Amino acid sequence: MTALVLIETEQGTVRQASRSAISAASRFGDVDVILFGDNAENAAKLANVRKVLHVTNLPHLLAEPAAALLATLAENYTHIVSAVSANSKNILPRLAGLLDVQPLTDVIEIKNDDTFVRPIYAGNALATVQSSDRIKVLTVRGSSFDPVAAEGGNAPVETLGAPGGYDKSHFVKVEFSHSDRPELEVARVIISGGKGVKDAGNFQKLLEPIADKLNAAIGASRAAVDAGFAPNEMQVGQTGKVVAPELYIAVGLSGALQHLAGIKDSRVIVAINIDPDAPIFKVADYGIVGDLFDILPALEKAL
Amino acid sequence: MTMKVLVPVKRVVDYNIKPRVAADGRGVETQGVKMSMNPFDEIALEEAIRLREKGHASSVVVVSIGPQAAQDTLRTAMAMGADQAILVRTDAALEPLAVANLLKVIVERENPGLVSMGKQAIDDDMNATGQILAAKLGWPQATFASQVKIHDGKAEVSREVDGGIEVVNVSLPAVITADLRLNEPRYASLPNIMKARKKPLETLDAESLGVDLTPRLKVVNVSEPPERQAGVIVETVDELVHKLKTEAKVL
Numbered sequence: 152m153t154a155l156v157l158i159e160t161e162q163g164t165v166r167q168a169s170r171s172a173i174s175a176a177s178r179f180g181d182v183d184v185i186l187f188g189d190n191a192e193n194a195a196k197l198a199n200v201r202k203v204l205h206v207t208n209l210p211h212l213l214a215e216p217a218a219a220l221l222a223t224l225a226e227n228y229t230h231i232v233s234a235v236s237a238n239s240k241n242i243l244p245r246l247a248g249l250l251d252v253q254p255l256t257d258v259i260e261i262k263n264d265d266t267f268v269r270p271i272y273a274g275n276a277l278a279t280v281q282s283s284d285r286i287k288v289l290t291v292r293g294s295s296f297d298p299v300a301a302e303g304g305n306a307p308v309e310t311l312g313a314p315g316g317y318d319k320s321h322f323v324k325v326e327f328s329h330s331d332r333p334e335l336e337v338a339r340v341i342i343s344g345g346k347g348v349k350d351a352g353n354f355q356k357l358l359e360p361i362a363d364k365l366n367a368a369i370g371a372s373r374a375a376v377d378a379g380f381a382p383n384e385m386q387v388g389q390t391g392k393v394v395a396p397e398l399y400i401a402v403g404l405s406g407a408l409q410h411l412a413g414i415k416d417s418r419v420i421v422a423i424n425i426d427p428d429a430p431i432f433k434v435a436d437y438g439i440v441g442d443l444f445d446i447l448p449a450l451e452k453a454l
Numbered sequence: 455m456t457m458k459v460l461v462p463v464k465r466v467v468d469y470n471i472k473p474r475v476a477a478d479g480r481g482v483e484t485q486g487v488k489m490s491m492n493p494f495d496e497i498a499l500e501e502a503i504r505l506r507e508k509g510h511a512s513s514v515v516v517v518s519i520g521p522q523a524a525q526d527t528l529r530t531a532m533a534m535g536a537d538q539a540i541l542v543r544t545d546a547a548l549e550p551l552a553v554a555n556l557l558k559v560i561v562e563r564e565n566p567g568l569v570s571m572g573k574q575a576i577d578d579d580m581n582a583t584g585q586i587l588a589a590k591l592g593w594p595q596a597t598f599a600s601q602v603k604i605h606d607g608k609a610e611v612s613r614e615v616d617g618g619i620e621v622v623n624v625s626l627p628a629v630i631t632a633d634l635r636l637n638e639p640r641y642a643s644l645p646n647i648m649k650a651r652k653k654p655l656e657t658l659d660a661e662s663l664g665v666d667l668t669p670r671l672k673v674v675n676v677s678e679p680p681e682r683q684a685g686v687i688v689e690t691v692d693e694l695v696h697k698l699k700t701e702a703k704v705l
Contacts, residue, residue: 211620213622214595215594215595218589236616237613237614237620240597240598241585241597241598242585244550244580244582244583244585244589245585245586247551247585247586247589248551248554248585248586248588249589252670253550253669253670253671254580254586255671256580256582269579271482271579271676272467272473272482272577272579273576273579274679275472275473275482276475276482276676276677276678277677277678277679278673279676279677280671280673280674281671282670282671283670283671283672318625319594319624319625319628320595320622320623320624320625321622321623322621323610323621323622324621325615325618325619325621326619328617328618377635383600383614383634384614384617390634397704398704398705408472415679418702418704419698419702419704420685421694421698427687432687433684435684436685437685437687437688437694437697437698438685438686439689439690439691439694440687446691450694453692453694454695
């Protein structure tokens with residue numbers, strides 16, 4: 152059994168979720184990794200990696216040529232794995248289509264080489280499924296697996312070219328919202344605001360100082376994003392980012408079903424809400440009923 | 455412009471209903487449960503209707519693969535504004551791969567210039583059918599769309615990616631999958647619901663389309679996730695910080 156893991160980097164560093172995917176794939180046997188764009192130096196240092204395949208001519212990771220290249224490599228492997236990300240969700244199911252296999256997405260537990268657990272119905276149920284496909288194509292949730300070490304390995308790097316000439320899809324541009332804060336998926340602490348925060352200015356004024364003190368990521372409920380208080384990449388929940396921090400502080404958000412599905416694996420949940428009947432209190436380890444406009448400044452002082 | 459837009463729609467447990475795991479552990483209870491159109495499919499359909507209203511498309515065809523009752527979903531789609539509907543009837547719970555293979559047959563028959571579909575169904579949350587279909591057709595794909603602009607036989611699509619928005623330009627025909635913020639779907643008005651009853655709805659048998667529908671995944675079991683228990687309500691911020699430090703040890 153040999154697995155190929157599609158890894159991603161951020162400013163040259165291999166993403167933690169990708170390191171988690173390597174550790175998940177290690178259960179199947181040897182692991183090769185494939186990296187598109189960037190430089191392969193850090194990938195070569197990863198623990199548990201047999202070989203790095205470095206694709207230099209596809210920096211923007213368009214799904215069509217990326218999946219086509221992966222399909223040419225796939226028959227050498229029993230499992231093709233990636234951490235859940237916008238790119239892997241785009242590419243791996245297309246690869247599965249090319250290979251005529253049924254992909255498994257969002258896997259949270261690996262039972263054995265062919266049996267996997269994945270959430271369905273926004274995490275309201277867990278399905279254990281056994282795949283009969285010759286090649287298993289899966290995305291795994293980074294927060295469900297411990298990452299391999301970023302250093303210590305010394306894998307050889309092989310350079311590959313993606314097939315050229317694909318002209319039906321073109322990258323135009325990407326606009327990132329820059330931030331010095333940790334990513335939501337890997338942050339140890341997250342503070343999230345809901346509609347109760349009332350406007351974008353309050354997100355800055357009330358949530359940011361606390362996030363600064365705790366080195367926390369800032370999240371938002373779907374209602375807050377839809378109301379324009381926060382950009383959509385901050386959305387936490389089944390339809391946004393699924394998170395599992397040590398500490399999740401929910402501020403002025405009631406706890407809609409799909410939001411709770413996205414935070415339920417947090418170790419400790421704190422809820423601050425003026426409505427004592429808000430569903431968020433049913434899942435929170437600690438709650439304070441009260442006005443967030445009084446509580447947040449007090450919390451900032453107390454930290 | 456004569457482009458037809460094909461919109462696959464799935465009948466799923468309504469998103470406001472908390473699903474209950476069936477007693478036999480084989481799936482989720484759907485008997486007697488309110489069913490609706492998958493919300494992401496509604497968004498994809500709204501986008502298709504808007505493309506027709508702007509003159510980019512000549513007609514909108516909806517297709518649903520499912521039981522006889524899925525014709526209700528198709529009538530709703532036509533009440534929103536789809537022109538005609540196809541029901542590919544099956545009582546089996548098909549996987550995205552089989553669904554994509556069936557959709558490929560429908561695409562080859564209907565010859566659309568665009569397939570507009572939801573990024574995922576809220577029942578199995580697989581997020582795969584659009585990508586598999588695009589692969590099977592050899593078409594380009596633009597997934598997780600938050601904006602679609604059609605010009606000169608191409609679609610410029612803004613995509614929701616990690617940390618921002620990516621813009622790609624794909625040649626038509628293509629598969630576009632809708633994300634949440636693409637639009638806000640309209641409600642069907644009563645007169646349109648009446649009109650939808652007279653719109654054409656064709657029924658095909660899934661077994662008759664020459665597609666291998668054999669599942670690749672065996673459901674070993676479906677279970678409830680571990681429930682979180684409600685904790686304690688504290689009175690003051692100081693008490694909270696104290697407990698986070700000494701009891702939960704997260705600060």
